[in-house]
Amino acid sequence: MKASSFRLRIGRGPLVIIGLFLIMIFTLGYRYFQEMKELHLQVQTEAQLLSTQAIAKVLHERSDLFFYSSELDSEWIEKSSLNVFHLRAPITLNGDKDDWGITDDFFHRYSQDSALYAEDSRFSQPLAFNLLLGERAKSLYGFVAVEDSKLLFRDPLKYRRLDNSDHIRLILKKNGLPQRYVLVAAQPGEMTAFEVHEDWRHAVTGEPEYQIKAFLKPTKKGYQVEFQLPYDWVGFEHRLVVMAADVNDSYFRQVETVIGTLPTQWSGELNQLIILSYPLQKILAGLERLESTRICVVDRYRRVRTVTPSMTQTVNLCDKNNEKSKRLIDSALAGASQVVTYQRKNEQGIMSTVIASAEPVFLKEEIIGAVLLEKDSQDILTHQRKTLDRLAYVIIAVVMGIFLFIVRLSFRILRLSSELNSVINSEGRLVKTDIQSEKEARDDLGDLSRGATELLGRLGRYTHFLETIPRTLRHEILNPVNAISLGLQQLETSPEKVTEIVKKTKRSILQLELIVSRLTEAAHIEEALATDVIATIDLAYLLGDYVENIRELHPAVQFNYSDSSREVLIQGNDLRFVQLLDKIKDNAINHLSPNGSIDIVLGCEAGWVSVTISNDGPLVSDSVLKALFTGIIPRQNAAVNSPHLGIGLYIAYHIIQSHRGHINVTNRLDGSGVSVVLTLPAA
Template sequence: MNLRRQLILVSLLTLSLPWAGCQYIQEMEKAMRQGQVIALAATATAVANRIASDNALQQPLLHERWQQPQAQQLYVHRLTGPMFVDGYDDEWRYLPITPQVFQNTDDSVHWRLSLGQDEQRMLLFAQVTDANIFYHNPSLDDLASGDHFRLRTLNRTGQTRDYIIRSGAPGEVTAYYQDGRRIRQEPRIRGFWQENADGFQLELSWPKTLLGDHLGVALVNVDEQPEPTQIDDERRRRPLQKQWLGNLAEHSTPPFWAAADPVLTEAVSVFASNGVRLRVVSNNHWLLADAGQLQQPRGEEYETHGLMQWFYRLLLGRQYFPELASPQLTGHFSESEILSAQVNGQSVSGWYQWGVRRVGRAVVPIQQGLQSSMVVAEQSSDTLMALTNTAFNRLVFYTLLATAITGIGLLAYASWLSLRIRRLSDAAASAVDDSGQIRDDFPQSKAADEIGELTRHYGELLARLREYTEYLRTLSSKLSHELRTPLAVVRSSLDNLEHEGLPDSARTYAQRAQDGGKRLSSILNAMSSASRVEASIESADKETFVLGELLQQVGVAYNDMFQHCGVSVFVDERVAATSVLMAPDLIVQMLDKLVDNAGDFCPQDGAIQIALLLTAQGVELSVSNDGPLLPDHMKYQLFDSLVSLREQADNNNVTHLGLGLHIVRLIVEFHGGSVQASNRDDLTGVVFSAQFPLSTA
C-alpha cells in the first residue's frame, strides 16, 4: 500500500469524531426521553388522584361490570357520524373498529361482530361467512327454523329474554321473542339481512334503553334442515343440528356489555394537553375513557429529515421498540405495562414504535379497595426527535466538512510526500547504468526534513562509491607500473643464479621461482595491455565497412582456432549488406575476446555461434556458446576489471583476470552501445550480446 492510501486511511480516523458526537446525542436523547416519561407519569398521577378523590368518578369504576372476566363481554364503540341501517357495510368499513370474530371448530362458519352507539341508538353489524344459508321456514318451526341471530338480555329480576332475528329471504327484518307459548314481535329492533359472495350480513338498530346492561349475541347456525312434508313426518319431529357461535351458549347468562363512560371521559379531558393522550382502563382492562390525541407528524418535517433519520439509526444502530397497539379499535387494553401496574400497584413506563416515531407511555394505578383501575398517559417524541435531529444534522454537517478538509489536506500532503519519495526512488534506481557504472547526476535536495536529509546521504554515499569504483578501475595500471621494476630485479637475480653452482635440490626451487616470476610477468603484461587498450580506444578512427562481411571473414579463422567445438556465423539478411561506421580493429578485438572467452568455457564437441541481427534499437552482435551457466546475481559484474566468476571448462595454466570482458565493454561503450550477458532460454549455455545504436549503421 502506497503512502497516499495509508494517509487516506489515517484521515478516516476523523470519522470517529461524528461517531462520538452521535453517541453523545444518543445519551442526550435517552435522558430527554426519561424526562418525558417522568412528566407523563406526573400527569397520569394527577388524573388518578383526581378520580380517587371524587366519589362520583370513582363509583363507575367499582361497578360490577368492570370486575367480571372480560373474555365474554362485548365492547360498544362510540359512533360520531350518521349511520344508515341498510344491511351494507358502507359506513362500518371506515370506522376505527376491529370486529370481534367467532368461529366453529373447523372454521367452516365464522362471523365478525361490530357494535356501536350514538346518542339514541345501539347498532350491530354482523358479517357471516357460511357456504350453506338456511332461511326461516314457518312450517318447520314457528320461532326459528333456519340460520338466525339471538340477542339475549337480563332484566333486573334476573330473567333472561332472547330476541330472535330471522329471515325467510334477504331484506328487512325485525325481532321476535317468546312470551310463554306466544311469539311476539319487537318492532323497536329493526334491520336488514343481505346476502354477499361469502354468506350474508346483518345490520340492526334498537333504542339504548331497550336491552339494559346485559347483552349476549350469538349466531345459531343450522347444519341440516329437513324438507317440509306432512304433519306427522318423522323427520319434521327430528331436532335440527344447531351451532351457537358468539359470546353466549344456549343456556348461559348474558354478560355485561362494556363501553366508555362519558362522565369519566369529560373529567379526564381537562388534563389532556396538546399532544398528550389520556385513557382510563378498568380493572378488567376495558377502555373507559379516551381523551386527547397524539400529535400527528408534519409531512414536510419527515420528508426533509427522513433520510437523515435513517442514517442516524444506521450509524448508531438504534433499536426499534414494539409497535404501538390501538386499543380503541377493540376497546380492550392488555399491554404489558397495564398488567405490571395492576399486579405491583406502582407506575410503569415504556416506549413504543408508531410508524417512524416513538411514543412514550406511563401507567399509574388508581386504588379502590382491593380493585385497581389504571390511568394511561401517552405522548409522541416529535419535539424530542426534532431537537435530536437538528443537533445530529449540524453535527454531521460540521464533522463531515472537517473530515473532508482534513482528508483533502492529508491527500495533498501525501501526494507531495509520495512525489518526493518517488523521485528519490527513481534517482536511486537509475544511479547505476546498465554497464554497472555509477552516474554522477544524482539530484541534491535542499529540504530540511528527513526526506531531504536522506537524499543528501544517498548522494554522498554514491559519490564515495563512485570514487572507490574509479580507484578500482585504475588499480590494474597502477599495480603494473609499480610492480614491473621489482619484478625485473627478481627475474634478473634468478637468471644470474642459474649460472652459479647450485645443488640439484636448490635448482628445483630456483626453477619454481623462475616460473612464478614468468606468471607474474604475464599478469602485469595483461594489465598493461588493458591500460593500453583503454588509451588506444580513445584515439581509434572509425570508418565505414560492411559488418556482415567482416563477421564471415573472422568466422573462418575462429573455426580453425577452436577445433574442439564448432564455430558458426549467422547474419540477418536485412543487415547483411548494411554499412556501419565503426572502428573495425576494435570490433575484431572485441570479437576475439568474446570468442576466446566462449572457447574457454565451451565443452568438447560444443557449439559457438556468432550472430548479427537487426533490432528496433539498431543492430545486435552476439556470441553464444554451450557450457556452464552464469549466476543470476553476478551478471552485471562480469564486465568489470579483475572479475572472473566461472570455473573454466579445462584445467589449464592460462591466467584469467577478467580483463577480456572489461575490454569488450570499453569497446562497446566507445561505439555508443551496451553489452550484457545472460543464460540461454533453454539453459544450455550463455549469450553475450552487444547492442549498437542505429546511428552507427
C-alpha cells in the first residue's frame, strides 16, 4: 500500500504543475486584456475629443446653420421650443402613432404646472397631455395623448358654442397674424376644425376649416387626437401653441381646465418650432455610417439642430433630462471642451462603456452652439470579451481534456494491471491466458493488451506442454522400456533367440531416440522459426513435387491431389512449409481408416491461399478439437513401433503462425473423416 500511495503522489505532481501553469497563463492573459482595454479606452477618448473638435471647427462661423438672436430671452427660447421630427413614412390619421416611427421618449409632457386656466385650483379632475409634432410632404402633423378621467363629446343640436365639450385648441401665426382654431368631435372618429374668436366660443365664419384634418380615438386614460395642417400656416417664424380644454359637467358644460404648451407668464407668446437643420444633416450624413457613434448639434438655446442617427429611433444624447448630457452641454456652452466615460446598459441589457465629448462652436468670439459626440466602445470591448471568453474556454477545455484523459488513462491502466495480476494465482500457476481489458483499443494500451494476450497464450501452451509431458512420456516411454526389459528376460530363458531379441531391443531403443528427437524439436521450434529466411515460393509447384515424393515414400497410402494450373505465390520458407505438410500428413496417416485415402486440394481466392488436407477415418471429439494445438495429445492405441506424442499439430501451428496464416481442423460434414485447412496470404 505504501508503494502504491507513493506512486499516486508522484502522479499528482504533474497534474498540479500543469494546473498551475494553465492558471498562470489565464491570469497573465486576463491582465494583458485588461491593460489593452484601458489603453484602448485612453486612445479612443483622445481620438474622440479630436473628432469632436474637428466637427466643431467645420461649423465655426456658420451662423446660417444655427438659430441665433441676441434680442430674445434665452430662457424663453429654451422652454418654449417644440421639436418637429421628420416623418419617414406616410401618416394615416387614425388616433394611433404606430406609423410615426418615433419612440415615446420624445413626447413633450404638459400637466398641472402648464395650466392656463383652472376653475378648481385643487384639480379634483387632473388633466395632462403628451405632445409629438412631425412634418412630411409640406404638412405639419400633431399627436396629442390626453389624460382625462371623463371624455365629453360635443352635442351640436343642443349647443352652438364650440367650448362646451372636450376639445383641442391651436394658435398659429398665419400670414404674420395669430389665428385660433378648435378641434371638436361629436363622436369617436373624424373631428371638425373651426377658426374661432379670442374667447374660443364661436366660429369666425361658421364654416369648418377643411384644410385642418383631425381624428379622435378614446383610450382607457382619456383620448388621443391626431391632426394635420399645411406646414406654411406656421409662418416663417415657425410658431405654434397647442392646448387641451377639459369639460366634465354634461349639464352646465363649462370649461374647467385648460393646459397649454406655454406657461401662464408667457401666455401671450407662441411656441418656437424647432425644425432640424437639413444643411447640418448633410454635413454630418457621412458620419452616420460609423457604427455605435451618435452626434448631436445644439444651438446656444440648447435646442437640437440635428442628430445623427435620427433622434426618432433612440434616446438621443441631447436629451435635456439626461444629467450627463446636460453637464456636457453646459460645459460646451461655457466655452470648455470636455470628455467623459461612463457605464450604460445597451438595448440588450449589457453594460457597456460609453465615451461622450462636447466642443463649443464659435461665431467670431461668441458661442453659438455645441457639438456632442458619443461613441459606444461595445464593439471593441465585445471583441475583447469574446477573446477573453475564448481563452477561458480553451483553457477550461484543455484542463478538462487533460484531466479526463489522465483519469481515463489511469483507469484503463489500473484495469489492465488488475487483470494482468490475476492471471497467476497465489500458487504461481497460470489460470488465464486471454486479457479482455483494452483488447479492442487501437492505441498503445491496446497493443500492450494484445501483446500480453499473445505472450500469455504462448506461455500457457508451454505450461500445458510441461504439465502434460510427464504422463505422456510415462506412457510412451514405458512401451519401449518394457520391450527392452522383456527382451533381457527372454535372453536368460531363451538364449537361442538372441538375434530376434536384439532386433526388438534395437527397435525399442530407436523409439526412445525418436521420442527424444520429437521433444527436442517441439521445445526449440520457436527459436528455429525466428532464424528462417523468408522468400517468395510457388506453392502449386511445391505441393506437386511434395505429393510425388510422399507417394513413393508411402506406396500403401492413396494420395489424391487437385493441383493448380497456374502459379500460386506465397511468402515463406519452403523447407519449413514441407515440415508443416509432413506433420499434417503423418497425423492423417496415423488416423487413416483401412482402404481410406488422403485428399490434398490447393485453392486461391480474394488474396488468400488455402491448402486442404483431409483423410478418411474416425472423427475428432469436440474436447480434443479445442486442445489440438496446445501440446501433447496422445493416442491410446498407438502402435509400439510408432510412438505418438501428439506434438505434430503443435509444431504445425507454430509454423503456420510464422507464415502469417491460420490452421483449422474440422470434422467432415458427411462424417467420413477429418479436414485440416491451411490459410495463408497470397504474395
